[in-house]
Amino acid sequence: MKENIIGLLRLGIYSCIIMNQTEIRKFWQPGIMDLYRLHLHPDLFSNGATIADKVIGIAAAALIIKVGIKKAYAEVISLPAAKLLRDANVEVDYVQMVPVIENKRRTDWCPLEKLCLSAQGIEEIISLIEKFMLENEIKNINKK
Numbered sequence: 333m334k335e336n337i338i339g340l341l342r343l344g345i346y347s348c349i350i351m352n353q354t355e356i357r358k359f360w361q362p363g364i365m366d367l368y369r370l371h372l373h374p375d376l377f378s379n380g381a382t383i384a385d386k387v388i389g390i391a392a393a394a395l396i397i398k399v400g401i402k403k404a405y406a407e408v409i410s411l412p413a414a415k416l417l418r419d420a421n422v423e424v425d426y427v428q429m430v431p432v433i434e435n436k437r438r439t440d441w442c443p444l445e446k447l448c449l450s451a452q453g454i455e456e457i458i459s460l461i462e463k464f465m466l467e468n469e470i471k472n473i474n475k476k
Contacts, residue, residue: 333434334351334382334384334403334405334425335403336351336356337349337350337351337356337361337382337384338384340356340384341384341385341386341405341407343406344461345358346358346359346360346365347359347360347361347366347382347385347386348367348384348385348386349364349378349379349383349384349385350370350378350382350383350384350401351381351382351383351384351454352360352377352378352379352380352382353380355377357377363390364392364395364444365373367392367395367396367406368381368395368454368461368465369388370395370399371395371398371399371458371468373393374399378399378400378401379398379399379403380402380404381400381401381403381440382398382401382402382403382404383403383404383405384398384405384406385405385406385407385408386407386408387405387406387407387408387411387433388404388406388408388409388410388413388414388426389409389410389412389432389433389442389444389456390410390412390413390416390433390443390444390445390448390449390451391444391445391447391448391457391460391461392413393412393414393416393417393422394416394448394454394457394458395422395458395461396417396422396453397416397417397422398454398458399476401422402410402417402421402422402426403422403423403425404417404422404423404424405425405426406424406425406426406427407425407426407428407430408427408428408429408432408433409424409426409428409429409430410429410430410431410432410445411429411430411431411432412445413433413448414426414429416454420454428475432445432446432449433445443464443466444460444461445463446459447460448461465474
């Protein structure tokens with residue numbers, strides 16, 4: 333079954349795919365948006381589920397743990413994200429492990445990776461993510 337969602341991910345259409353015992357959900361939003369929404373609107377779907385994601389950094393790893401996913405596959409995962417997942421007893425599989433996740437332009441670290449790297453525990457990371465998302469939402473409103 334995990335191979336099915338990895339195959340779907342590699343089609344390049346989806347940002348991540350989550351599968352539980354009975355259902356597969358496909359997501360398109362960039363970054364951590366879909367995992368963040370799942371965190372904000374929890375349901376039993378993700379509890380014990382498997383995720384296939386293009387990139388898993390620290391923020392995504394914390395959200396994966398928070399929503400109860402138990403198996404994670406990534407095309408690219410950061411070393412700190414893999415450690416966080418393994419410490420939370422999430423099974424981890426990946427193609428490439430990197431020291432940190434870079435931003436889209438590859439000029440610096442991903443902003444959330446940089447923000448969350450020194451956090452102490454899942455709850456602090458989630459708090460930093462929530463603050464980051466709120467600040468970006470306010471910036472987007474002010475641009476309109």
